[in-house]
Amino acid sequence: MTQPSHPMPLTEVKPGTVAPVEPDRPSSPVALTPAITANILLVDDDPRSLMAMETILAGPGRKIVKAESGEDALRHLLQQDFALILLDVRMPRLDGFETAALIRQRARSRYTPIIFLSAVDTMDADVFRGLSSGAVDYLFKPVVPQVLQTKVSVFVDLFRLSEQLYQQAVQQSEERFRLFVEQVQDYAIILLDSTGLVQTWNAGAQRVTGYAAAEIIGQSLICLYTQEDRAAGKRESLLQTARTAGRVEDEGWRVRKDGSHFWANVVLTALHDEAGQLQGFAKVTRDLTERKRADEEIHRLNVALEQRVLERTAQLEAANKELESFSYSVSHDLRAPLRSIDGFSLALLEDLGDKLGLQGKDYLRRVREATQRMGQLIDDLLNLARVTREEMRREPVDLSALARSIATDLKRTQPDRQVAFAIADGVVAKGDAHLLRVALENLLGNAWKFTSKQPRTRIEFGVDRQNGTPAYFVRDDGAGFDMAYSGKLFGAFQRLHSNKEFEGTGIGLATVKRVIRRHGGRVWAESLVGQGATFYFTLHLPEGSQPIGVSR
Amino acid sequence: MTKKMILLVEDNPDDEALTLRALKQNKIQNEVVVARDGAEALDYLFARGAYAGRDLRVMPQLILLDLKLPKVDGLEVLQRLRADPRTALLPVVVLTSSKEGRDVIESYRHSANSYIPKPVDFAQFTEAVRQLGLYWLVLNEPAPVPRSA
Numbered sequence: 224m225t226q227p228s229h230p231m232p233l234t235e236v237k238p239g240t241v242a243p244v245e246p247d248r249p250s251s252p253v254a255l256t257p258a259i260t261a262n263i264l265l266v267d268d269d270p271r272s273l274m275a276m277e278t279i280l281a282g283p284g285r286k287i288v289k290a291e292s293g294e295d296a297l298r299h300l301l302q303q304d305f306a307l308i309l310l311d312v313r314m315p316r317l318d319g320f321e322t323a324a325l326i327r328q329r330a331r332s333r334y335t336p337i338i339f340l341s342a343v344d345t346m347d348a349d350v351f352r353g354l355s356s357g358a359v360d361y362l363f364k365p366v367v368p369q370v371l372q373t374k375v376s377v378f379v380d381l382f383r384l385s386e387q388l389y390q391q392a393v394q395q396s397e398e399r400f401r402l403f404v405e406q407v408q409d410y411a412i413i414l415l416d417s418t419g420l421v422q423t424w425n426a427g428a429q430r431v432t433g434y435a436a437a438e439i440i441g442q443s444l445i446c447l448y449t450q451e452d453r454a455a456g457k458r459e460s461l462l463q464t465a466r467t468a469g470r471v472e473d474e475g476w477r478v479r480k481d482g483s484h485f486w487a488n489v490v491l492t493a494l495h496d497e498a499g500q501l502q503g504f505a506k507v508t509r510d511l512t513e514r515k516r517a518d519e520e521i522h523r524l525n526v527a528l529e530q531r532v533l534e535r536t537a538q539l540e541a542a543n544k545e546l547e548s549f550s551y552s553v554s555h556d557l558r559a560p561l562r563s564i565d566g567f568s569l570a571l572l573e574d575l576g577d578k579l580g581l582q583g584k585d586y587l588r589r590v591r592e593a594t595q596r597m598g599q600l601i602d603d604l605l606n607l608a609r610v611t612r613e614e615m616r617r618e619p620v621d622l623s624a625l626a627r628s629i630a631t632d633l634k635r636t637q638p639d640r641q642v643a644f645a646i647a648d649g650v651v652a653k654g655d656a657h658l659l660r661v662a663l664e665n666l667l668g669n670a671w672k673f674t675s676k677q678p679r680t681r682i683e684f685g686v687d688r689q690n691g692t693p694a695y696f697v698r699d700d701g702a703g704f705d706m707a708y709s710g711k712l713f714g715a716f717q718r719l720h721s722n723k724e725f726e727g728t729g730i731g732l733a734t735v736k737r738v739i740r741r742h743g744g745r746v747w748a749e750s751l752v753g754q755g756a757t758f759y760f761t762l763h764l765p766e767g768s769q770p771i772g773v774s775r
Numbered sequence: 776m777t778k779k780m781i782l783l784v785e786d787n788p789d790d791e792a793l794t795l796r797a798l799k800q801n802k803i804q805n806e807v808v809v810a811r812d813g814a815e816a817l818d819y820l821f822a823r824g825a826y827a828g829r830d831l832r833v834m835p836q837l838i839l840l841d842l843k844l845p846k847v848d849g850l851e852v853l854q855r856l857r858a859d860p861r862t863a864l865l866p867v868v869v870l871t872s873s874k875e876g877r878d879v880i881e882s883y884r885h886s887a888n889s890y891i892p893k894p895v896d897f898a899q900f901t902e903a904v905r906q907l908g909l910y911w912l913v914l915n916e917p918a919p920v921p922r923s924a
Contacts, residue, residue: 551875555843558872558895563789566897570796591896598895602874609876 259386261306261379262286266296266322267340268314272364276309279368280375284383293317297325300332306382307375309362312341320352336378340364411508414494417501419443419462431487431510433480444506447477449484465491465504474511486515543612550608557601565594596728603730606661610737615655622650622659622695626684629664633671641678642671647685650695652762654742662738665731666697666758672725673756674701692761700755704748712748735760779912780806782835784816784852786844793897794839794870797904805836805912813847816840817855820862834865834920837911840887842871842878853885864918866911 263285267273273289281287288305290296293314299305308326312319319339326332336359360374404412404425411428415421420443424436432439432447439446445458452458452475464471470492477487488509494502568587576584623646630644652659667682674680683698704712704719711717713736718729735758739746742762750756781798785791791809798807810816816838818824822831838856842849849869856862868889869882882890891907894900 551873551877554873554875554878555871558893559787559790561895562793562872562893562897562900565895566789566793566796566900569897570793595896605874 258284259383259390260284260286261382262288262303263375263379264288264290264296264299264305264308266290266293266309266314266319267311268292269311272311276366276371279366279371285379293319293322293325296322300326300329304331305335307378308335308337309375310337310339312339336360336381338362338374338378340366409509411506411510413444413506413508415444415462415504415506417503419458419504422503428508431479431485431508432477438480446480447487449476449478452476461489461491462504465493466501469493477508484512485510486512546608546612550605553601554605558598561594561598561601565591565598568594596726600728600730603728603734607730607734607737610658610661610734610741613658615658615741617653618656619651620654620656620659622652622663623648623684625656625660625663626650626667629660629667630682633667637675640675641680642674643679643681645681645683645685650684650686652693652695654762658738658741662735662760663697665735666760669731669758670697670699670701670756672701672727673703673720674699675725677701687759689759689761692763694759694761696757696759698755698757703750703752703754703756705752706750709748709750713746779836780808780833781912782808782810782816782819782838784810784813784838784840784844784849786811786841790841790893793900794904797897797901798908800901801905801908803904803908803912808835812845813849813852816844816852817847820856821859831861832920834862836866836917838865838867839870840867842869842873842882850881850885853882853887857886860921864921866915866917868907868911 261284263280265273265276265280265287266289267276268291270291273291277287277289288299288303290299294317296308296310310319310323314322317325319341323337323339326335326337338360340362342364359378362371362374404423407425407427408430409427410425411431412423412425413421413428414423420441421439424434424440428439429435434446443458445453448458457473457475461471461473470490473487473489473491475487475489476484479485488511490507492505492507494505496502568590571579572584572587579587626646627644630646634640634642663684667684670682674682677700681700683696685696685698687694687696702720702725708719711719713732714729717733718727720727736746739760739762744761744763746758746760748756748758781803783791783794785794791811795807798805808819810819815825819826819829820834822829840849840852844852847855849871853867853869856865856867866888867886868891869878869887870891870893871878872893874892879890889907889911891903894903
């Protein structure tokens with residue numbers, strides 16, 4: 224061993240002496256350890272020759288194996304590895320060259336040094352053949368003991384050196400791996416013996432379970448299981464499954480040292496030696512408590528959300544029902560008094576008109592006008608409510624045909640007007656046919672109304688594209704409106720024109736807006752006073768945006 | 776039968792007066808029997824209650840039926856009279872305030888012959904009554920009243 228005050232220089236280490244291996248200086252090294260045994264294979268068909276060589280070469284740290292034929296040599300190579308092979312060239316059946324070729328074919332012995340032994344009269348051609356078949360050296364018989372000893376020593380030392388370097392590398396790699404495993408914090412990485420007792424315990428295992436290595440090494444892990452799992456024999460059944468299936472994964476609650484619970488993901492893998500014998504188990508455990516709690520929270524929130532959706536839906540359905548019955552009563556009961564007011568006013572005018580005088584007649588005319596306006600308001604409001612609550616279908620709707628049919632109806636109301644309708648052909652959109660008719664009736668009806676002061680007008684229906692989405696439009700060259708008030712356009716009861724100018728209830732565009740919103744679309748208008756107006760609407764939002772439509 | 780009588784089923788006295796006025800203005804001279812609720816209408820049609828002993832061979836040429844009625848509503852009247860062979864084939868025009876889709880559909884489902892929403896504008900109403908009277912009382916040929924068993 225090294226003395227601290229007199230460090231032994233590497234150059235003084237002689238081959239064959241005890242080499243100091245310092246664990247804290249893993250890279251130090253070129254000292255040979257006799258602990259590594261060098262196997263030497265002697266192959267010769269002459270037993271006397273074998274005996275002679277064995278006598279010369281025997282020594283500490285060497286194991287001499289003798290073979291009397293090429294076949295015999297190959298058999299030994301199947302059982303063990305050799306530091307060096309001495310191979311007689313002249314042998315019956317399989318000669319030295321053929322044997323060498325076969326030795327080279329096996330991966331394990333491809334680089335094992337071979338020294339050929341041959342009679343002195345060997346020709347140069349033989350030497351060349353021997354070298355080309357994988358020999359590293361060539362000795363002539365009779366062998367000079369000193370020469371043989373020296374050559375073999377060189378190979379034996381070479382073998383020990385490479386073997387030692389290899390073992391150091393393995394040790395370093397294992398040490399690195401052990402340190403790595405030990406220091407892993409997030410995973411409990413544990414080795415168990417074949418009965419399930421703890422052999423190694425890393426920092427992660429302590430962090431996850433709360434137990435220190437000293438408390439648990441040599442113990443079973445039963446302390447980590449809950450009472451129920453213990454009663455159910457879970458630990459044993461997991462080990463058994465790993466034994467038979469090779470691997471088992473489990474998720475469940477486990478108990479920490481302090482009694483608290485954690486949600487564990489466990490992978491248990493059986494470890495076998497080369498002979499297939501069970502050596503133990505590798506156990507990797509992750510603490511997924513946070514994730515489990517998050518999952519449970521998400522689940523809880525989902526349940527609560529679903530419950531709220533159900534409640535909200537029920538409320539909406541109730542509200543819808545109420546709205547429906549309200550509409551129904553309005554439809555029946557609110558009109559009846561208006562009919563009486565209008566009917567008896569007209570009766571008065573007809574029966575007692577002479578006695579009323581001009582002023583009286585004018586008053587009654589106003590009563591009737593107000594009554595009929597009220598009737599129109601009720602109708603429009605009912606329509607607005609209906610548009611909101613009616614069930615919606617989505618099917619291809621021929622908007623061109625719809626627009627033409629509405630235009631025909633409008634012309635019929637005032638056959639004398641000169642209105643040119645320009646309706647684009649083949650405009651088809653997906654939506655609810657009834658609701659879209661309501662929308663187009665209002666838009667075309669407005670165009671009809673706001674062009675009524677002009678002798679000749681033009682009303683257009685067609686489709687444009689706005690950001691890739693079809694934007695349908697109704698355009699007129701009528702009165703138009705001031706864009707400053709466009710924000711009020713689509714509110715119920717909002718009007719931009721006095722009743723004296725153009726009649727209306729202010730519900731039409733609110734109805735249009737509801738129809739379009741239910742289709743997930745948008746409606747807007749562009750106008751200049753006196754230069755007409757264009758109303759655009761879309762029915763589908765561009766991909767990626769959220770529809771804002773209120774459906775049932 | 777020569778008497779082309781009309782049965783008006785109407786609970787609102789204003790509507791009754793206005794309907795009678797519209798008939799009169801259109802010179803529809805037929806006798807009008809007014810029933811003020813559904814039960815009375817059925818009593819008349821089947822000669823029960825206040826109408827017990829009525830000649831069942833006399834059946835209205837046309838029934839003008841309101842839907843929203845006290846006691847027995849219009850749809851039920853319609854259902855009952857369609858279920859009875861004596862009244863099953865009588866022409867029934869539903870004349871009501873409502874334009875609700877379900878009222879229209881239910882009326883036709885119960886085999887109403889026609890559905891007319893009463894307009895608020897009385898001039899329009901008078902015109903509707905004129906056309907209705909012309910069609911159902913003059914042009915239309917009703918099924919003969921079945922003989923009572």
